[in-house]
Structures are given as structure tokens and as C-alpha cells.
Amino acid sequence: MKSLKASGHQLASAAAQIELLEQQAETRQRPTFRNQLESIDLFPLRPTGIDVLQINVGKMCNQVCKHCHVDAGPDRKEIMTRETMQQCIDVLAQTNIPVVDLTGGAPEMNPNFRWFVEEIKKLGRHVIVRCNLTIIVANPKYNDLPDFFRQHQIEVVSSLPFYNADKTDRQRGQGVFQDSIKALHMLNAVGYGQPDTGLVLNLVYNPAGAFMPGSQVSLEQQFKRVLLSEFGIVFNSLFAITNIPVSRYLDYLVASGNYDSYMEKLVNAFNPTAAAGVMCRNMISVGWDGQLYDCDFNQMLDLTVRVPGRHISEFDADALMQRAIIVNEHCYGCTAGAGSSCGGTTA
Amino acid sequence: METYYDPADLKKFGQISEFQKELADKFFSYYGSVFAEGALTAREKSLIALAVAHTVQCAYCIDAYTNDTLEKGCTEEQMMEAVHVAAAIRSGSTLVHSVQMMNKVKQVSM
Numbered sequence: 001m002k003s004l005k006a007s008g009h010q011l012a013s014a015a016a017q018i019e020l021l022e023q024q025a026e027t028r029q030r031p032t033f034r035n036q037l038e039s040i041d042l043f044p045l046r047p048t049g050i051d052v053l054q055i056n057v058g059k060m061c062n063q064v065c066k067h068c069h070v071d072a073g074p075d076r077k078e079i080m081t082r083e084t085m086q087q088c089i090d091v092l093a094q095t096n097i098p099v100v101d102l103t104g105g106a107p108e109m110n111p112n113f114r115w116f117v118e119e120i121k122k123l124g125r126h127v128i129v130r131c132n133l134t135i136i137v138a139n140p141k142y143n144d145l146p147d148f149f150r151q152h153q154i155e156v157v158s159s160l161p162f163y164n165a166d167k168t169d170r171q172r173g174q175g176v177f178q179d180s181i182k183a184l185h186m187l188n189a190v191g192y193g194q195p196d197t198g199l200v201l202n203l204v205y206n207p208a209g210a211f212m213p214g215s216q217v218s219l220e221q222q223f224k225r226v227l228l229s230e231f232g233i234v235f236n237s238l239f240a241i242t243n244i245p246v247s248r249y250l251d252y253l254v255a256s257g258n259y260d261s262y263m264e265k266l267v268n269a270f271n272p273t274a275a276a277g278v279m280c281r282n283m284i285s286v287g288w289d290g291q292l293y294d295c296d297f298n299q300m301l302d303l304t305v306r307v308p309g310r311h312i313s314e315f316d317a318d319a320l321m322q323r324a325i326i327v328n329e330h331c332y333g334c335t336a337g338a339g340s341s342c343g344g345t346t347a
Numbered sequence: 348m349e350t351y352y353d354p355a356d357l358k359k360f361g362q363i364s365e366f367q368k369e370l371a372d373k374f375f376s377y378y379g380s381v382f383a384e385g386a387l388t389a390r391e392k393s394l395i396a397l398a399v400a401h402t403v404q405c406a407y408c409i410d411a412y413t414n415d416t417l418e419k420g421c422t423e424e425q426m427m428e429a430v431h432v433a434a435a436i437r438s439g440s441t442l443v444h445s446v447q448m449m450n451k452v453k454q455v456s457m
Contacts, residue, residue: 164422207417214418218390222420 001064001173004248006075011251014302020254021245021329028260030267033331040272044324045281050317052283054101054296054342055080055088057113059288061105062138065159065172067206067249069300072105082112084290084312089119091315101283101342103130103296108142121152128155130342133183134176146183146190155200156192157239157342158184163226167208184233193235201234204344206241210258212265212337216240216345239344242266244297244333266332274339274347280325286312294325296342301330357407390419397426398433 004012011017025032037043058079061072092100100120107113107129120127129149136145149156158180162168165177184201188194193201205219213219220238227233243249245263253259280294284305290312293299303326304310307319339346364371382392393415400408416426 162420162422167422205420209417211414211417214415214420215389218388219420222390 001066001073003064003071003073003075004251005071006073009251011247011254012071014300017246017250018301018328020250024259024263025329028264030264033327033329033335036270036332036335037275037327040275042272042275043327045278045327047321047323047325048281050095050097050282050284050320052099052101052279053088053092053097053286054103054283055286056103056288056296056299057085057105057107057110057116059105060109061132062109062135063106063132063173063176065248066252067171067208067243069244069246069249069297070105071247071300076105078288079110080112080288080290082115084288085112085116085119087290087312088286089116089123091312092120092123092125094315095317097125099126099128101128101130106132106135108135108145114148117148117152117154126155127152128157131156131158131183132172133158133160133180136183136186137179143186146186146192149187150190150192150199153198155202156187157202157204158187159204159206160184160223161204161206161208163223163230171208181231181233184227184231184235188233193233200236202237202239203235204239204241206243210253210256210262212242212269213240213340216338237344239342240338240340241342241344242333242336242340244330244340246297246300246330263329263332266336269336270332271335271337271339271347274337275335277339277341277346278331278334279341279343279346280334284320292320297330297333298326301328303328352406354407354410357410360407390416390421393419394421394425394429398429401430402433402437 011020031039034043037045056070059070059072059076060074060079061076062074064073102117104110108131110116117127117129131145135142137143159172160168160180161171168177168180169175187201190199191197192199203223205213205223207213216238219240223238224235227235245253245259250259253262280298283295285293285296285299287293287299291299292305292310292312292315293303294305305320305323306326307316307323308314309316309319334340334346337347361375382389382396387395393412396408397412397416400412413426
């Protein structure tokens with residue numbers, strides 16, 4: 001399977017995605033996301049702080065998941081340079097942003113990944129790595145990643161869309177479940193997810209289809225029970241995340257005929273409490289080329305932050321705190337039901 | 348295509364209160380309580396509902412509880428097993444009445 005970009009797909013263009021999302025709201029005569037925020041006095045949406053610097057270090061990935069909002073894959077060559085990484089480190093040194101969330105693609109495939117992690121840790125910041133698990137077993141040069149993570153006390157957040165092979169492989173590719181289980185055993189073996197080690201291993205559940213996630217508490221109980229009884233695997237928490245209609249997931253929705261009904265479901269499930277707690281209010285997302293965004297989804301839609309300095313080299317915390325966060329129809333994904341963020345439910 | 352069952356009608360379920368609000372309100376309140384977490388989990392209740400939906404052959408309910416069981420993290424295998432439970436009870440309930448048939452046969456036969 002190729003990325004949308006490599007296959008020349010129309011939805012590889014951010015503009016085409018935005019046009020589709022806006023057109024849908026207009027033709028269905030549904031309230032726009034902006035209307036919804038206005039109705040609860042949240043528009044314009046303002047930041048509450050900058051607690052997380054989420055850095056996308058590249059779109060290169062060893063997997064090609066059907067729902068990937070990054071359109072990542074082995075054919076994507078966009079990768080953050082060491083120079084841009086240094087600019088991120090400079091920003092961290094000048095600010096007191098406590099959490100750095102590294103994502104991709106597979107962030108570990110960036111050749112400067114380990115150096116970057118070490119430099120951030122020297123500044124005493126908490127580092128989260130969004131690890132797709134299979135990268136750990138994809139090539140011998142990555143086999144020691146669990147040790148590297150442990151050595152630097154990295155919080156590992158790993159996608160595992162279901163506790164069986166069928167649903168996981170349908171979404172993430174043949175054999176992904178089996179490799180994920182191997183990687184989880186390796187993480188557990190060095191102490192991740194084990195009681196009293198302080199080595200945090202969180203899993204991410206997102207629905208393998210056009211439906212919303214159920215109760216995070218209930219899903220976590222199921223995942224813990226099955227993964228322990230069938231595979232002897234332990235982990236800390238499960239984050240239930242709603243699939244956002246962006247990029248390959250948007251393509252899936254359209255191609256499968258589920259687009260209208262999924263959007264309707266998200267709109268009908270709009271939750272004001274979730275809207276008040278959206279993750280874009282306390283984070284800044286950095287793209288592989290150093291551009292700044294309100295979140296990873298806005299990044300994929302080329303919606304850079306609405307401030308004069310839109311590059312990490314021009315980072316101005318005061319200006320960013322005054323900005324209006326850019327919203328559009330895809331934002332319904334973060335405000336539906338129990339809410340959704342990179343850390344799971346929000347409401 | 349016009350059919351008796353319009354999937355769009357499922358979303359209008361709440362509108363039954365238009366003709367009789369008091370009873371509808373009581374029903375929806377009861378319905379909400381029935382499906383809340385209790386001695387059975389919400390997930391178990393959803394699987395029961397899916398099975399019953401097949402037994403009463405309610406197209407709306409099948410759609411609704413297929414979606415609900417998926418959302419609650421059920422596997423396709425679990426969902427189909429629930430339907431088989433309903434099917435087994437349904438066929439069993441047919442077959443157990445054959446005892447009455449056999450009794451009658453024996454009663455009227457030489």
C-alpha cells in the first residue's frame with residue numbers, strides 16, 4: 001500500500017481535504033464547528049498554556065496504516081534535520097515547557113532521533129515517544145530501543161488498535177499484531193508497564209472502522225484482561241482516541257461510503273465539556289520542517305499557527321499565547337462524546 | 348428505493364414523544380437505566396441487546412446494536428456468538444413445543 005501522496009491521490013492535498021470538509025458542512029446544512037464554539041462562548045478558541053511541545057520528526061514510517069492522518073509510510077522522505085532539532089532544543093532551553101511529545105511517522109527512523117532525545121533530556125524535560133511498536137523488531141538496529149527508552153526514562157505511547165490480530169492487522173497491515181506483541185514483550189522485559197518501575201507504557205486504542213470509541217475505562221479493562229491472559233503483557237493506561245477525518249482516514253470514509261454518517265455522528269455527539277478541554281489549547285505542534293501548528297491535525301492540513309512567526313526559529317511564547325487557534329470541521333473529532341486527544345478522552 | 352424500513356427513521360426514535368410525551372419520557376428514562384452499568388456491564392448488555400434485536404427482527408435495533416457493540420470493543424466473533432445464542436433459544440423454543448405435538452399424536456393415535 002502506498003501513501004496518498006505517492007499514489008497521486010486527490011486527498012493528498014490539504015486544500016482538497018479542507019474543501020471536502022467544508023463542502024460537506026454546507027450541503028448537509030449542519031452547524032459549522034465555529035458555530036458550535038460560538039454557541040458556547042468559546043470562539044475564538046484561545047490557548048490556556050504551552051505545556052506540551054509536540055514535534056513531528058518526519059513522515060517516514062515502516063507501516064502504512066489505513067487510518068493514518070499523517071499519510072506516513074516508507075515512501076515518505078520528509079524528515080526533520082538536525083538543524084531544526086537544534087532550534088527546537090533552543091526553544092526548550094529558553095522556555096519552561098515541561099513535556100516534549102515526539103511523533104512521526106516512526107520517530108525512531110529519524111537518523112538524529114537518539115541524539116535529539118538525549119539533548120532534550122539534558123534539559124530535564126519529560127519525553128514521550130509515540131512508538132508504533134513494530135519498529136522495535138523491524139530491523140536489528142532498532143532492537144535495543146527498549147533499553148534506550150529505559151535508560152532515558154522515556155514515556156512510551158504505542159498504538160495497538162485492538163487486542164486481537166484480525167482488527168489490528170486490518171487497520172495497520174498484515175503481521176503487525178504479532179510484531180507488536182513481540183515488541184511489547186521486549187518493553188515489558190526491561191520494566192515498561194511493570195509495577196513500581198516508573199517506566200510508563202501506555203497503549204492507544206482507536207476504532208478499526210467508521211465508529212467512535214466506547215468507554216475508555218471499559219476498553220482498558222478488556223485490553224488488560226486479554227493481553228495479560230493470552231500474552232502475559234502488562235501496560236499502564238489505554239488512551240481511547242477518535243479517528244479524525246483527515247488524510248487516509250478521510251479517504252477511507254469517502255471510499256467506504258461512511259463519510260456522511262460518520263460526520264453526522266461526530267456533529268451530533270458534540271460535547272461542550274470536551275470542547276473546552278481540547279489539546280490544542282495547551283500545546284504547540286512542530287512540523288518536520290519547523291513550521292508551527294495548533295495540533296498534529298492542523299499540521300497535516302497545512303494550517304500554520306495564526307501569528308507572525310510561524311517557524312520554530314521565530315518561536316514567540318507571548319505571541320502564541322495570544323493567538324486564535326484555527327478550527328475547522330475536522331475538529332469535531334476531538335469534541336465528540338468523551339472527547340479525544342493524544343492522551344485519550346478529555347471530558 | 349422506497350421501503351417500509353427507512354434507516355433514517357432510527358435517528359427519529361426520540362420523536363415518538365411528539366404524540367405522547369409522558370409515556371415516551373418514562374420509556375426513555377427506563378431504557379437509559381436498563382443499559383447503564385449495573386450487575387451486568389454495559390458491554391454485556393449491548394451483546395444481549397444485539398442478540399434480542401435479531402430475535403425480534405428489528406432492523407433498526409440490529410443497526411444500532413451492531414454499532415454499539417463495536418464501540419464497546421466487542422469482536423465480530425463475540426457478536427456472532429451472541430446471535431447464535433438467540434438463534435439457539437429460538438430454535439429450541441420451536442423444538443420444545445414438538446413435545447406437545449408428540450403428546451397429542453400419542454393421545455389421538457391407536
